[in-house]
Amino acid sequence: DAKTTQPPSMDCAEGRAANLPCNHSTISGNEYVYWYRQIHSQGPQYIIHGLKNNETNEMASLIITEDRKSSTLILPHATLRDTAVYYCIVYNQGGKLIFGQGTELSVKP
Amino acid sequence: GAGVSQSPRYKVAKRGQDVALRCDPISGHVSLFWYQQALGQGPEFLTYFQNEAQLDKSGLPSDRFFAERPEGSVSTLKIQRTQQEDSAVYLCASSSSGSSYNEQFFGPGTRLTVL
Numbered sequence: 001d002a003k004t005t006q007p008p009s010m011d012c013a014e015g016r017a018a019n020l021p022c023n024h025s026t027i028s029g030n031e032y033v034y035w036y037r038q039i040h041s042q043g044p045q046y047i048i049h050g051l052k053n054n055e056t057n058e059m060a061s062l063i064i065t066e067d068r069k070s071s072t073l074i075l076p077h078a079t080l081r082d083t084a085v086y087y088c089i090v091y092n093q094g095g096k097l098i099f100g101q102g103t104e105l106s107v108k109p
Numbered sequence: 110g111a112g113v114s115q116s117p118r119y120k121v122a123k124r125g126q127d128v129a130l131r132c133d134p135i136s137g138h139v140s141l142f143w144y145q146q147a148l149g150q151g152p153e154f155l156t157y158f159q160n161e162a163q164l165d166k167s168g169l170p171s172d173r174f175f176a177e178r179p180e181g182s183v184s185t186l187k188i189q190r191t192q193q194e195d196s197a198v199y200l201c202a203s204s205s206s207g208s209s210y211n212e213q214f215f216g217p218g219t220r221l222t223v224l
Contacts, residue, residue, distance in 0.1 A: 043200050043215030087151060095140060099151030
């Protein structure tokens with residue numbers, strides 16, 4: 001079973017920031033938080049990951065709370081191409097990713 | 110460079126037929142994963158290879174499912190005596206090392222429909 005909880009869907013206006021929350025209250029000290037997204041009819045795509053500190057790359061920012069029980073993925077200026085299902089994953093040891101239901105983000109013009 | 114490729118992209122099988130799905134990982138990637146994605150659901154882990162060694166096959170749903178990676182590169186997922194419940198998208202992913210924390214690169218998937 002997935003160790004994360006995400007809202008099933010969210011809307012965002014084009015050009016605005018999209019903030020996608022994730023709860024992972026049972027995360028262990030050595031487990032990372034990963035985010036992937038899946039655009040319709042494509043395979044999942046890696047976005048970002050973090051352990052304790054906030055992280056930023058060219059795609060997004062990841063904010064992890066100090067107690068590590070939740071995190072937020074931020075897409076600073078959402079475009080229509082960011083419409084996808086976003087998965088928050090607590091990385092299970094052994095390599096396999098355990099996906100939950102994810103959040104379906106709709107970016108609207 | 111090329112990403113992960115899968116073939117065929119679409120496969121229709123009659124119930125009871127055997128199917129073989131191919132995955133070409135990114136060149137040099139050590140780890141290879143297979144996932145199954147039912148309609149409207151997130152991907153579910155099937156099996157994992159490190160080079161030619163199958164280290165985890167805990168997600169294979171039945172003994173009708175078999176995966177191999179004999180030379181540590183291309184992998185084949187075989188499903189024998191297909192059933193309607195096997196209808197799904199089968200995703201392959203690869204990563205560059207055996208480390209647990211490397212990102213996985215996914216292929217486009219093979220959509221299997223069993224009639």
